[in-house]
Amino acid sequence: MNPNELRKILSGVQSRRLSLAEALKRLKHFSHEELGFAMLDHHRHLRLGFPEVIFCKGKTDRQILTLFKHSAEVHPRVLATRAEPETFEKIEKSFSQAQYNELGRTITLINKKARKVSPKGKILIVTAGTSDIPVAEEAKETAIILGSRVETIYDAGVAGIHRFLDKQNLLERARVLVVIAGMDGVLPSLIGGLTDKPLIAVPTSQGYGTAFNGIAPLLTMLNACSSGIGVMNIDNGFGAAVLAHRINILK
Helix, strand or coil, X not given: CCHHHHHHHHHHHHCCCCCHHHHHHHCCCCCCEECCCCEECCCHHHHHCCCCCEEXXXXXXXXXXXXXXXXXXXXXXXXXXXXXXXXHHXXXXXXXXXXXXXXXXXXXXXXXXXXXXXCCCEEEEEECCHHHHHHHHHHXXXXXXXXXXXXXXXXXXXXXXHHXXXXXXXXXXXXXXXXXXXXXXXXXXXXXXXXXXXXXEEECCCCCHHHHHHHHHHHHHHCCCCCCEEECCCCCHHHHHHHHHHHXXXX
């Protein structure tokens, strides 16, 4: 249930175009919908501006498909993260317009009736290495379905920082940055010293043994020399995109 739909229902009752019985029927799952294995939070769209996202890891394909179907019945935008190709094949049979991002492992569905969002600017997503791109693609797909415009710079880490410096025009156009790095995790601190834009750092689990599956870059980012850097959890491209979008829609 999104704000526009709720307004239509209330307006219909007020103008007597809609009966109380029909309004109650439409509002039946206003708060949440019990599905046996889950309680789908339909009210989240009103509270947070976007419906509940389906985290696929640990769920069966049948559970994911059920959540996807029930969410799509109520909400114009549906996002599933950490989805495998086999899961998408099952969803695509019921939702031909659904899109799968193989690198980001996201499934997205945007209804034609979805209301357009008008963010202030663009989100720039930067990765240190090619191995960090899956986290970046998860962030990109999340930001786009939320309504933000996104630009990307991939494989521009400190071992060849000129690759980033050659794209200063993208940095200047951005309103908020998401900088993703594994290995030593230095890139967010370096970029943070070049711009006054809000910067969200995301450590990834990419790297050799002493990177400790993302712990080393996480600690580097938490101890960044550049001030004002926010740090997300390891591999959390989704969380970074949500925060970046919230910053981007601020007036």
